[in-house]
Amino acid sequence: MTKTILIVDDEPNIVISLEFLLERDGWRVQIARDGQEALEAIEREPPALVLLDVMLPRLSGYDVCQRIRERPAWRSVRVLMLTAKGREVEMAKGLALGADGYVTKPFSTGELLARIRALLGEP
């Protein structure tokens, strides 16, 4: 079965590109527009990986990451933070809260895809 990736971002202009690129790379893609929606989506069907923006309406990316890590059932879910908050303290916080990686915008999509493959293997 194809592995699922959940994109959590409230900016449609990044979602459209990521969705297209990930699908072309062979992944199944789901989309959530804010933190609350993301948790509901994971509840319905835990994805293999969450691409998580930090600045989200309702529940921040940090909160979502922490909630994911607090649920033993979701231990296998990988979390890649994808954010415009590029300072070292923000990265340290993301990683301290259990993210598997922290990617600062803007990023190379090629490298992002490679990183996802490194975390998940083949789709």
Place this chain on the structure above:
Amino acid sequence: MTGARRRYLLLFGAALLVVGGAVAALAFALWSDLDGAERATLQALVGQHATLLLLTALLVAAALGGLARVVDARWPGTAAKLAEQARLMHTVNPAHRLAEDAGAAELRVLAHEVNAIAAAHEAARADVQTRVAAAGQRLAQESGRLAALMAELPQAVLVCNAEGRILLYNARAARLLNDDSDGGDDTPVVGLGRSVYGLLDRALIDHALQRVAQRLGEEAAHFVALRAGAWLRARLVPVLNAQERLDGFVLMLDDVTRSVLADGARERLLRQLTEESRAGLANIRAAAEALQRHPDIDDTRRQRFTDVIGEEARRLSERLDAAQAPAPLRAPWPLEDMRAADLAQALHTGLAAAGVQAHVEAPMEPATWLSVDSHGLVRALTRFVVGRGLPAPTLGIAADAGHALLTLRWPGATPSERDDAVLDEVLARHGGEWWCVHDAAAGSSRLCVQLPLAEAAPGAALHNRPVYYDFDLFHQPGQTPELDARRLSELAYTVFDTETTGLDPGAGDEIISIGALRIVNGRLLENEHFSRLVDPRRPVSQVSQQVHGITPQMLAGQPGIEQVLPAFHRFAEDTVLVAHNAAFDMRFLQLKEAATGVRFEQPVLDTLLLSALVHPGHADAEHRLEAIADRLGVPVVARHTALGDAMVTGQVLLKMIPLLAQRGILTLGQARDASRKTVYATLDY
């Protein structure tokens, strides 16, 4: 009736009584011895010569009166007069003296002695008065200078006693603090005897005092206070009494509103711009890369990606335009430099005040300096812990990459209420983040707070409070060739030490480090030190590397001796040079005279030789710097660094000066003569 007349009458009466009594007693004895016939004969005889007898009695009385007058004048009368004059001397006129030519000889001698005492007393009194006047004048001069200094300071200065009452302030402080921009009444709030707590938040001052108390005797605490819309940066310096207890404090205030607002606005703008640009660029880049990577894309999608690129590019341009417009100002909070351990201690104290006995994790890296608003931070964290009823936490601070991580750890779960707007706001000021997580494996929870590290450890090298000025310097006559006659205790010295590539200057060994400090008016000025490394342009021997720890890598790129020695010469100008085993160091300096063009012509003292004068019985080894320092109770710091050794040498010299005085060596000339005569002076390098 005057006292003198009464005394005379008394004396006369007494004389009359004695003589009359004696005559009466004689007459009675004679009468009782006579028989009847004889008595009759005597009666007739007395009757016949009654007039004569009466006249004789009157004559005797008159003679007695005259005698009484003479006696009175010579003894009681003179004594009374002397007493009166003596009273005059010790009350109204100390210059008055007793008459030494009246009365009996004994009284004249007494008067003379009293006069001698009076003269001595008057001289002593005059001396005291002269001294008091001189001291008063000096005090007036010093306060005059202090007033001039304070008036010229660009900072506002307040001197307060331990209760916070203002003892002294300068005009700038009055201007800064009385300036009430809110309008309203213009009653001055700065005034002698008024409480400083009416001007600045007491909690801030208490917090700063607590922090200096934690490391008493060391520098100052900083804090920032908001007053009438202005940001005041305050530096608090404790004033200690002779018992090292807090006697009061000095506050120096700067209005930093303008720079704070400008800095804060710039930083916020920059961060906002960066984050927004990052997101926009990510969108453009992802869309562009999607188009590049998949040229086979259908037209609808291609159109959508092109739209994304166009729209994001336009938004970025708009953002840049907006960034140039002046942004509305909201003041951030300026941060102070603080040691990590001190912050932990401050937090511990804050929690204890709220009834929570936290435990501070030891040891903490002492060299970690943070840039924090400690007051705000302690308050927010205390509120977090107390407000949520958390168990007593363990505090720890560790340096992380680029920042420090403060952790509060407690057994059990995280609180249900994890958000905290106050902590958010405080951490936003620090540009840090915070979070609260549960560690299931350890069964404990952690509150993690990121804090920025200070850019450089401030003032870490200084151990004592620096002495920045000394009013006695104004009385220092210029250093002249008459130095030899001057007392050791009042000379200015440069104590120095050198580290070298090896021990033989004749064989080409070179200086690689010079450290020096000055002693002025009996004080080692630790904050005015000279400390330079010198590129020797030759290898450093392994042996000496082991002694001083200076490696060739540290010396590469350092200035050469021809640059450093003139600088040292200027530093040591007009002072007596002092070194331990000075002959060794002087030899190196002298060999460089030709190359550098500077000559060290001032007198030199050697603590090694002076030690031999002070403790002549000791063996050679006991005149090593460590041994002397140990004997004199001087703490040894940073041995075998030039500056560290110079510091020890300086303290040793200061301890030796009184010991030399006990041996009659008071002046520079005496010290140099005596040094010359010690056996050590024959040692030659």
